[in-house]
Amino acid sequence: MSDTQCLGNFPVADAPGYEEMLQCMRCGFCLPTCPTFALTGRERSSPRGRVALARAVADEKLEFTKALKEESFFCLDCRACTTACPSGVQAGFVMEACRNQAQGAFPMTGVTGKLREFILQRMLPAPDLLQTSMLPARLYQTLGIQWLVRHSHILKLGPDWMAKAEGMMPQLHPPLRQQLPDVVPAQGEQRGRVAFFLGCVMTLMYPEVSRQTVKVLAHQGFEVITPKEQKCCGAPHLTEGDRKTARELAMHNFELFMQLDVDAIVTDCAGCGAALKEYEELLEGAGEHERLEAFRGKVRDITEFLAEQGLRTEGLQPISQSVTYHEPCHLCHAQGISEQPRELLKAIPGVEFREMNEANWCCGSAATFSLKFTEESQQILDRKLANVKETEADLLVTANPGCHLQLAWGLKQAEMPQKVVHVTELLGRATPG
Secondary structure, eight states, X not given: OEESSOOTTOSSSSEEOHHHHHTOOOOOTXXXXXXXXXXXXXXXXXXXXXXXXXXXXXXXXXXOOHHHHHHHHHSOOOOHHHHHOTTOOOHHHHHHHHHHHHHHHSOOOHHHHHHHHIIIIIITTOHHHHHHHTHHHHHHHHTTHHHHHHHHTGGGGSOHHHHHHHHHOOOOOOOSTTTSOSEEOOOSXXXXXXXXXXXXXXXXXXXXXXXXXXXXXXXXXXXXXXXXXXXXXXHHXXXXXXXXXXXXXXXXXXXXXXXXXXXXXXXXXXXXXXXXXXXXXXXXXXXXXXXXXXXXXXXXXXXXXXXXXXXXXXXXOOOOOEEXXXXXXXXXXXXXXXXXXXXXXXXXXXXXXXXXXXXTSOOSOTTTHHHHXXXXXXXXHHHHHHHHHHHTOSEEEESOHHHHHHHXXXXXXXXXXXXXXXXHHHHHHHSOO
16 A cells, blocks of 8 residues: 655655555545544545645655644544545555654654654563553552542643543553463354454453453354464554554564464454554565465454354343444444444344444544544544434443543543443353353
8 A cells, every 4th residue: 555665755665655646536525524624624634635735745746744744643544534435545544654754754853752662662562561561550540549640630730631641541450461361262062263363452451351352252152362472463553653663563463373273363453453454455565465365364353253153142141221332433444344243232132222323433532643632532522422422322332442442531521321331341241151
């Protein structure tokens, strides 16, 4: 999806793919789907506007300016425009590549640059270091410091993003990565063997969700292999414009999982699933086309996999609650998975499913967008919460940790009664054992 050589006025290699930019016909079908265009009404903040800016740089009609840098990061990369585009233009991919260009044109320096480098190039690629980095946050909660900070209102003295980041923090527990057995046997008649890709945020912030994912897979008749050597999928690096480290992580995970004799590579994180399915494009220069194609063919979101295999409903315990479903952008738009989560929820005995208006509209999380653009993120979130409220459902279900963090924080701030749960968390409650 990117040109490996320098292109036009792009400052470094790995420029957006020129053919991708040429595909845009400027028809405008993307405009009603774009949250940032809906907020601003600015052409440059629309998918076709952003692609036009990138093409102007490629055609040497425009320098790579700070305005393009700003738009590349202001894009939510929700991919809703791609779903709507009759030509299949991947504006999100174009902006991801532009973020990488932005680091070449306007590199971060000083403390900010060093911190970015440490997080992306040292901490995230090292699972043990990443786990250790969360220990102060767990102590912050368990020692009662969090209670004091929140009740002293000291966070109001700092920037808005700091108060939001602290408020979004869920109750932390020990990471799941080392707790999970390498192999969890299938229960009953075995239907297959799968590898489990455990995302960074899932193991650190939502370990119980992934524990339930493994439990559900085993109960459904699948042996589950969790290789402990796996690393970050690379999604945070693509989001922040570090394609070099993203490729290194992709190659590591690709080689690791291709050594396993499994029917599928399953993840319960929509962001991870989207990144894993994009390894084929990210590593296209590695000369491993057939193996990369085979890898992509094995990657499945947990909802996609269970819907394909058919959910065993015998023995499931009833859950007498009403639920509504928020579609993560990187599940419905990036991966085209929309009906499968609904099918699974409706198959749980006792569940009353209530469809939400604009279920596939972004919640405003978008990785670090919610902290970089707190006001705009809040406006997008408010639109989502209004739709949740209309359903009067007991539970709000989703399938991505970024959405989970944003929605749970928003519901709490709005004093709404719904709790946020993952699809497999609900399935896990219904699963005996």
